[in-house]
Amino acid sequence: MIKSFLALAALASVALTAPVTNTSSYEFSGPSPYKSDGNLTKPLVKPYTPAGGINTNGTIPIYHPLSDFDYESLNLVVYQEYIELDLFEYGLKTFSAADFKAAGLNQEDRDLIQFMADQEVGHAKMVSNMLGEGAPKRCEYQYPFTNVSEFVDFCQKLTRFGESGVYGFLEHLDSRDAAQMLLQSITTEARQQLIFRQFEGLFPMPVWFEADITQSMAWTLLAPYIKSCPEGQPRIIFQNFPSLNVTNNPSGIDLKYPPAITHDRALSHPGMEVEFSWGKVGEHVGPNNSYVTNTTAGAPMYAAWISQLNTTYTELYDIKNNSAKTKQPNTQTYEGDPAVNGTMFILITDTDLFVTPANISQLNPHVVAGPALFQAG
Numbered sequence: 001m002i003k004s005f006l007a008l009a010a011l012a013s014v015a016l017t018a019p020v021t022n023t024s025s026y027e028f029s030g031p032s033p034y035k036s037d038g039n040l041t042k043p044l045v046k047p048y049t050p051a052g053g054i055n056t057n058g059t060i061p062i063y064h065p066l067s068d069f070d071y072e073s074l075n076l077v078v079y080q081e082y083i084e085l086d087l088f089e090y091g092l093k094t095f096s097a098a099d100f101k102a103a104g105l106n107q108e109d110r111d112l113i114q115f116m117a118d119q120e121v122g123h124a125k126m127v128s129n130m131l132g133e134g135a136p137k138r139c140e141y142q143y144p145f146t147n148v149s150e151f152v153d154f155c156q157k158l159t160r161f162g163e164s165g166v167y168g169f170l171e172h173l174d175s176r177d178a179a180q181m182l183l184q185s186i187t188t189e190a191r192q193q194l195i196f197r198q199f200e201g202l203f204p205m206p207v208w209f210e211a212d213i214t215q216s217m218a219w220t221l222l223a224p225y226i227k228s229c230p231e232g233q234p235r236i237i238f239q240n241f242p243s244l245n246v247t248n249n250p251s252g253i254d255l256k257y258p259p260a261i262t263h264d265r266a267l268s269h270p271g272m273e274v275e276f277s278w279g280k281v282g283e284h285v286g287p288n289n290s291y292v293t294n295t296t297a298g299a300p301m302y303a304a305w306i307s308q309l310n311t312t313y314t315e316l317y318d319i320k321n322n323s324a325k326t327k328q329p330n331t332q333t334y335e336g337d338p339a340v341n342g343t344m345f346i347l348i349t350d351t352d353l354f355v356t357p358a359n360i361s362q363l364n365p366h367v368v369a370g371p372a373l374f375q376a377g
């Protein structure tokens with residue numbers, strides 16, 4: 001009954017959606033030099049060991065940055081790990097067991113959040129050890145929540161961009177060994193994000209693939225919550241794009257949906273009108289207000305929906321000063337997997353550049369503002 005209603009709603013909404021331009025498809029790939037017909041192309045290196053792979057021959061792993069790209073990316077990770085540690089501790093300290101109870105969460109749930117804080121100690125330590133004397137320190141933070149529900153909502157959002165921010169550069173690190181250990185911390189963080197969604201009464205994992213974003217996109221989302229950092233702190237080299245707000249963003253906080261393993265919920269739908277407002281170039285943001293927003297893009301033209309494997313563009317309309325509207329597209333990653341769902345990323349861009357997960361950084365010069373986190377489900 002509900003299913004057929006949703007199917008009808010989806011059909012009816014097709015006509016309502018804005019024109020979709022380039023939608024990336026990860027199967028849209030450059031030519032591969034390897035012929036994958038199931039047969040070996042080279043003799044085995046030794047028994048049970050196919051030829052190829054990187055550092056598979058007994059090389060000693062180097063768990064250190066091997067380039068500026070590695071250092072700057074890992075530096076950003078430590079900034080992220082420290083805010084997660086601080087956030088989880090702050091939530092437990094600020095809200096009492098009774099406050100948590102009123103939001104449907106018990107002492108064991110609080111203990112789980114404490115365990116997550118402990119995990120963050122380990123993550124910050126592991127990445128800091130890779131950076132050695134160049135590792136950043138813990139900062140002071142500012143948070144946009146006033147009660148437990150809003151705290152939990154903020155946690156599922158912060159861990160979303162923490163996770164996706166790493167996926168954007170992980171495969172590009174020069175140090176494959178550093179990437180290995182970082183991956184092992186991010187898979188833990190992915191579980192934290194899912195648990196906070198359950199604490200919020202959302203569907204825990206409404207997508208088939210988790211999206212990746214660039215370091216500059218992650219830093220744009222993170223910087224506003226860092227109030228100040230100690231003297232001598234290594235700075236972040238990545239860009240702060242002008243901030244982007246979805247002014248009619250759906251909220252996951254709803255008394256009808258208490259914490260649960262899962263609720264089948266949709267917070268937005270194809271054809272939904274989405275309204276944006278964004279900040280200016282030259283605004284001071286981040287630690288000690290010492291970072292300045294910038295963009296090298298031209299005039300705003302498109303909303304880029306970074307979701308799962310696809311980046312889909314919809315046209316903006318009612319573009320006025322630093323505000324515009326668009327409509328949620330009706331695209332699927334694979335058949336049966338609507339691309340837009342969960343806590344996902346939208347940017348304002350000057351072009352509908354075709355990008356796929358491994359070359360999404362090509363989009364940076366075209367970002368007018370954002371990303372914003374869009375609460376689609």
Ligand SMILES: *[C@@H]1O[C@H](CO)[C@@H](O)[C@H](O)[C@H]1NC(C)=O
Pocket residue numbers: 023024025026027028309310331332333334
């Ligand atoms: C999104 O990417 C998938 C995977 O390549 C592709 O099959 C699908 O057609 C894309 N979606 C759209 C709407 O183009």
Ligand SMILES: *[C@@H]1O[C@H](CO)[C@@H](O)[C@H](O)[C@H]1NC(C)=O
Pocket residue numbers: 025026028029030353354355356359362
């Ligand atoms: C990104 O990669 C895809 C192949 O996956 C390619 O078709 C596209 O042109 C690339 N985009 C840019 C901006 O280089």
Ligand SMILES: *[C@@H]1O[C@H](CO)[C@@H](O)[C@H](O)[C@H]1NC(C)=O
Pocket residue numbers: 037038039
């Ligand atoms: C793969 O190996 C099998 C068995 O030797 C052979 O019959 C087949 O022709 C090979 N396929 C190709 C594409 O070379």
Ligand SMILES: *[C@@H]1O[C@H](CO)[C@@H](O)[C@H](O)[C@H]1NC(C)=O
Pocket residue numbers: 053054055056057058059
């Ligand atoms: C092992 O493989 C790496 C690349 O994967 C290569 O740079 C290195 O020279 C190889 N070492 C030996 C001893 O063959």
Ligand SMILES: *[C@@H]1O[C@H](CO)[C@@H](O)[C@H](O)[C@H]1NC(C)=O
Pocket residue numbers: 102103147148149150253254255
């Ligand atoms: C927290 O505030 C939101 C409004 O932002 C409200 O909807 C929610 O019910 C509140 N939660 C608790 C546990 O008080």
Ligand SMILES: *[C@@H]1O[C@H](CO)[C@@H](O)[C@H](O)[C@H]1NC(C)=O
Pocket residue numbers: 228229230231232233287288
């Ligand atoms: C940032 O501000 C704090 C608090 O005023 C101060 O202690 C700290 O030294 C400043 N950090 C930098 C890098 O200037």
Ligand SMILES: *[C@@H]1O[C@H](CO)[C@@H](O)[C@H](O)[C@H]1NC(C)=O
Pocket residue numbers: 006203206264265266267268269270338340341342377
């Ligand atoms: C998002 O996923 C949830 C859970 O599977 C589902 O109920 C909802 O319909 C999905 N939203 C869209 C727009 O497909």
Ligand SMILES: *[C@@H]1O[C@H](CO)[C@@H](O)[C@H](O)[C@H]1NC(C)=O
Pocket residue numbers: 243244245277278279
């Ligand atoms: C976006 O929302 C935040 C929090 O509500 C607010 O502080 C900021 O000024 C808004 N920015 C824009 C560009 O609307």
Ligand SMILES: *[C@@H]1O[C@H](CO)[C@@H](O)[C@H](O)[C@H]1NC(C)=O
Pocket residue numbers: 281282292293294295296
């Ligand atoms: C923005 O970046 C461009 C390119 O690096 C630079 O020329 C410009 O001065 C920057 N603007 C601001 C406000 O920092």
Ligand SMILES: *[C@@H]1O[C@H](CO)[C@@H](O)[C@H](O)[C@H]1NC(C)=O
Pocket residue numbers: 320321
């Ligand atoms: C918005 O743009 C209009 C027309 O360009 C202009 O008259 C108005 O002053 C602008 N408003 C603001 C708040 O910048």
Ligand SMILES: *[C@@H]1O[C@H](CO)[C@@H](O)[C@H](O)[C@H]1NC(C)=O
Pocket residue numbers: 021022352353354
């Ligand atoms: C899609 O992207 C390509 C390359 O990024 C661009 O040339 C083209 O104009 C874009 N728009 C459409 C509708 O294909």
